[in-house]
């Protein structure tokens with residue numbers, strides 16, 4: 001049989017932190033097996049002692065269920081507050097983007113209306129733009145003559 005497991009590896013064996021060779025040796029070798037069992041018993045004794053001491057220091061009936069429920073509720077409220085604080089800037093930026101889009105659309109609508117008015121003015125002209133000043137002169141002359149005729153009568 002191989003040499004026994006070194007004492008510094010024994011704590012690892014008690015919690016399963018070991019190689020397969022160490023585990024196999026421990027299962028086959030009565031001396032190492034007994035040493036691991038003794039260590040496990042000691043750990044169990046220590047664990048029970050700590051639990052007994054903790055129960056005497058703070059009996060389970062003192063820990064009220066409300067106290068245990070309040071802590072998760074506080075965490076939930078804190079998480080909700082953080083989530084809300086993170087969501088507000090996102091919501092505000094979304095509203096700003098929507099307003100900018102609406103303003104851009106309104107400006108485009110005004111530009112479109114101005115363009116349509118220009119097109120309509122251009123299409124509704126009876127004479128080309130270069131002749132318009134002459135037409136105004138002629139119409140002014142017609143009105144002045146009709147006015148003078150009205151005065152005569």
Ligand SMILES: [Zn+2]
Nearest residue numbers: 004005029032
């Ligand atoms: Zn051994």
